[in-house]
Structures are given as C-alpha cells and as structure tokens.
Amino acid sequence: MAVLVLNAGSSTLKYALIDMPAGRCLDKGTLDGPDQLPRHPVPDLIGHRVVHGGTRFRDPVLVDDAVLAAIEDLSELAPLHNPAALTGIKAAAEAFPGVPQAAVFDTAFHTTLPPAAYTYAVPGEWEVRRFGFHGISCAHATRRTCELLGRSPATTNLIVLHLGNGASATAVEGGRSVDTSMGMTPAEGLVMGTRPGDLDPAVPLRAARVHGPAAVEDTLHHRSGLLALTGTSDMREVRLRADADAGDPDARLARLIYAHRIRKYVGAYYALLGHVHAIVFTGGVGEHDPGIRAAALSGLERLGIHLDPIRNTDPDEPLISADDSEVRLLVLPADEETEIARQIWPLYG
Structure with a gap:
C-alpha cells in the first residue's frame, strides 16, 4: 500500500x-x-x-x-x-x-x-x-526513544523538545502528554522563528492601543521571535552571525534568549514529572545545532543531566549524554511523515 x-x-x-x-x-x-x-x-x-x-x-x-x-x-x-x-x-x-x-x-x-x-x-x-501542538512529532519521538531505550512507553517519562521554525517542549508521562508549552495557538511557549512564545498579556494589549489589533496579531505570528531579535527567522543564519569573528551582538543575545527559555521549560517539566528517563531533541534546530543543545542543558547537572561534548558534536550520534548521566539525552530526526502514514493506513478500505 x-x-x-x-x-x-x-x-x-x-x-x-x-x-x-x-x-x-x-x-x-x-x-x-x-x-x-x-x-x-x-x-x-x-x-x-x-x-x-x-x-x-x-x-x-x-x-x-x-x-x-x-x-x-x-x-x-x-x-x-x-x-x-x-x-x-x-x-x-x-x-x-x-x-x-x-x-x-x-x-x-x-x-x-x-x-x-x-x-x-x-x-x-x-x-x-490549551491545546498543544507538534503532537505528531512528539508521538514519533516517544515511540523511537522507547525503542532505542528498550522501554515500554507506559513506563517512560520524557521531555520532548521540538525545535524548528516553530518550537515546543512537551512533558510525556507514561507515553502520554501531560503538559506542553504551546497553548490555544502555536504562539505560546518557546521562542520561535517568527513567534515570541511566552509573553505578558499586557504587552500586546498595550501595542494594540498604539498600532491596532490587526497589526499586533500579524506581528505576533509573522514578525516576532528570532526575526524581531535579529532580522532573520533562520537559526542557521543567526548561528553564523553569532559565531563570526566580530560576533553579532544581536545574534548572540538571541541564542542566549532561545536557550534560556528552553532551559526554564526543561527544569519545570523535570519537576512536574518527578523523574525523567530521557530528554529528546528533534526538529531542524534540535537536530542540527549542538550549540543550542549545550546551552539549553547548561547548569542542569544537579538534575542528573550530563551532556557529552564530543557526542554532542557528532552528527551521526543519536545518544549525546555522558555515560554517567542519569537522564539519557537523544537527538532524533523528525519524521512526521512516517508517523502520519502509520496512523492513517488502518483507515484504508
């Protein structure tokens, strides 16, 4: 078929x-x-x-x-x-x-x-x-992580970080989503390519009085996030600017903000779950940006989270945690397409 x-x-x-x-x-x-x-x-x-x-x-x-x-x-x-x-x-x-x-x-x-x-x-x-999003990616990441760890989803707690143009964190307890960073719309939570993530609700209200509701709504979805901070929504370009010899200060700050927000959610979801078997990075940024992965996990060693710096820079290594890390750290390619096919083929006929 x-x-x-x-x-x-x-x-x-x-x-x-x-x-x-x-x-x-x-x-x-x-x-x-x-x-x-x-x-x-x-x-x-x-x-x-x-x-x-x-x-x-x-x-x-x-x-x-x-x-x-x-x-x-x-x-x-x-x-x-x-x-x-x-x-x-x-x-x-x-x-x-x-x-x-x-x-x-x-x-x-x-x-x-x-x-x-x-x-x-x-x-x-x-x-x-709250509805939550990136669910298809989370379902795939949960299934693949449990396969790699040799665990049943029903006994596994994960934090799934889908980091791409859109970005989200999800707490998975026993294979089921119990909290997630995106809300009623995909604009809440982590900093994204063109969306701001978490925001004091008074900020858009104040902006709407000055610029009008339609302009503010368009800005929140299309002209915020990395684009507002750096002029580009592409994290690859932001990384190049930040790593350049001169070092673009806006790009450097944007990466710090991006990682800071992720680290806050990791800590919060660790507390919510009580015990975490693995943290999973997926999505374009999650898969291909070792610097963001390192910055997002920095300072979390007391939670049993230990990144191996060599494995973290190996593009062919799915397991990037150190041998003594209580929490396994994985990098998995997003494969929403195969997950969609797996979910719909029983409907055929």
Missing part, C-alpha cells in the same frame, strides 16, 4: 511516499508549494498533517466536506498552518481524483492533558484552553 503524505508546516511543504505497513520510505522531498505535487504513480491513500483539530479531532479521520469545513473554522487558531493544509488537501484532490485522503492532527497527541494543564485562569465564558 502506497501512502503519499503531505506535511504543510509554517515554513515548508514536505512530502513522502511511504510503503505501508512496512513503513519504508520510497521517496521524499520538499516542495515550493502544492502546485508542484510529485507525479508518482497514483497512491492508495493521501495523508495530511493538520495543525489544529480543536476538541473535535482526537484521532485520524478520512477527509470529507464536514472535515474540510471544520479545519477551515479552526484556521483562526492556527493561521500559519491550517490554511496551508487546506490548500494541500484541495491540490491533492485535483492531482489524484478519487484517491481517499486522511488528516492527522497535531493537537490530538495532547488530548491527554489533564484539566490542571489545559485550563487557563480566565473567565469560563471566554471559552479558551
């Missing part, structure tokens, strides 16, 4: 053709947009990553008109992502008419959050709550 997966992120559109149930990748790549869909032989099933499923979607679903309408309604809460997923679904329907399509929701992994974690301390009539 051939499953074509389209993964529309905030900055990329990735695709993969997966042979299921073997989980073997036949082809993958990055597209400039859905108009350039790969012209493979007609797949049996097409899967899509959809960021926001609200409280309605807890499991993968086959796409129909009602599902499309619901995804569109939820676009207000994920303006960088849900519209892109809708575009991908419609383009795939045109390119492969008659082929069933299924959606997997990033929020679904976090439907296990307890009320104490998902409830905001605001009036109930506001009808807001």
